[in-house]
Amino acid sequence: MGYDLKMKVWRGDATGGDLVDYTVPVEEGEVVLDALRRIQATQSGDLAVRWNCKAGKCGSCSTEINGKPRLACMTRLSTFEPGETVTVTPLRTFPVVRDLVTDVSYNYRVAETVPAFAPEPRPADGQYRMQQVDVERGQEFRKCIECFLCQNVCHVIRDHEENKQAFSGPRFFLRYAELEMHPLDTNDRRALAREQAGIGLCNITKCCTEVCPEGIHITDNAIIPMKERVVDRSFDPVTWLGRKIFRRDQLPEAQVPQGRAE
């Protein structure tokens, strides 16, 4: 059964903007993105909204809906009370381009600074082999669709623009963890996680986990394990002594990719 949905949509660009009221007819079972596209089709043809797969897999339609970072295509209108006004704004951590579209290139710059997978040399038969348990461990991390909702909600950069220089954010701690836990990888990224990615800035308030549309346990399975690995390397005198005795401190550590560091 259809009804009229009241919406407030932020319209504007970097020079200014405001929440604009809309009333849009919607149908049962629709999502916020459907309502936005109907506004675009019937009322404001110039409304800028980024979307692609409409199935929660491309990560394009990240917005803030009633103040919460969410995918517009995965937010059902039935989650709101009847008569409730739905407010949609762009992500508030990144520079706005226009209306609901933001410039997320900060994330791509950070991505370039994460040392790539560096596998050990192939065995004589040329085939890498991994056991199933080791394969499964990283699967959760590879579910990331790069919607950057975790980056957007992280208060370290959301509330402190200056920290963008020193902090990589949850999405990239996920990447660090994925590579650090990979049995074939040879890089040691613990020093970089602390010094370049700024993992010490994270205070574990778990907002990244709360907003992840893929349900990845970012904090418990990636950030905290990375923090513990950093403790192993930098703050634990017992493991420090062990590294000295077994001369593991002479193993090479990962370097920031040439010419990519900010």
Added chain:
Amino acid sequence: MAAPTGIKSPTRARIAARTLRTDRWWLYPTFTALVLLAFVVYATYRAFVGEHYFAEPYLTPFYSPCVTTECVEGSSHLGTWVGDWWPLSPAVLILVIPLSLRLTCYYYRKAYYRSFWMSPPACAVGEPHRRYTGETRFPLILQNIHRYALYLALAYNVLLTYDAVMAFKSPEGEWGHMGLGTLILVVNAVLLGLYSLSCHSCRHIIGGRLRNFSKHPVRYRAWGMVSVLNGRHAQLAWASLVWVAFTDFYIWMVASGTWSDPRFF
């Protein structure tokens, strides 16, 4: 005047409101702050009061082990080796251990950063601080000692388990006794043990630090079990906190004669 930062930065969408959330986001930090404050007030009072902490055979976890000469007769299972130089209540010596575990615990960090420091108070709600350095500087860099707090707490859990076992002795020293206090002490030891074992540092040490699970099947299985507990770490943190206070309160009431301990056998 400093340049605006965070959500007020000039390149971001200009939205005046600190948050546009319409749900009751303030409920979690408020509730957390109230419960933690209530516990701190109660525990501080009980730690310094120095009486009604032992009712044969029950010793409250706040005073276990009681190791100064000030301890009441029968409460010093490990002897009074600290002697009489310690000027404060014997509980203060002991409570440093569980306090350090909980202060540096990854779950409680979330809880108190949100509820007391408002950094942030809730997800997508602007925090009030102008600068933020996280856990990179003193004193918060000390959060990295969490694993040592865990080692001490595991030893402390052994003592609390010993206390729970000793609660199966009657006040006359005969085995085969069980009262309501025994049951409370057993549940207390179990909850505190599970809370410690579910800790993220424990999970890391048991197996999380490995790169190859397949080369360490025993540690992998242990990691799997700790991971199951770890998924309930927050609930165990709250349950063990409330129960340890209740255990102390129960023994306080029995020791002060306010009520008597129902005996099952």
